[in-house]
Amino acid sequence: MLTAADLTQFHGTETWYRHALLRNVTYTEGVQYLAKEAGAYWLIDEIAINNKFNSRLREEEFQVWKLRCDGSGSGADLTVEDGNGNCVFSKRIDFTDFPLPEIDLWFTGIVNMLPSEY
16 A cells, blocks of 8 residues: 555656646556556546646646545545645545555646655
C-alpha cells in the first residue's frame, strides 16, 4: 500500500511521461509512481484537462494542486492555489479510494511533479 514516505524518494526526474490525451503535458517519475501505485491516473487527467480548458488556470504559471480526502471510500476536495496561498480553482470529488489522506502536486508550465522533484 502506498505511503507518503514512499514518495520522498523522488528528487528531480530522469524520465518524462506524456499525458495520454494532451500530449504537450508531461509528468515526472514521481507522479507516474503515484498514479500507478494509487490508481490515480484520474488525478493526472484532472490537472491536464483543467489546464487545457480553464482559462483562469492557464494564466497561472505555477500551481499547487491539493487533494484532501474525507476518509476511506468518501469524497475529497481538489483545490488549486497560485503558490501564494490564493485559491484559483476548486472542485468536489464525490468519491475516491485514494489511499493517502492528502497529496500536493505542483504544475508549472507543462510539467506535473511532486514538490520534492522541483
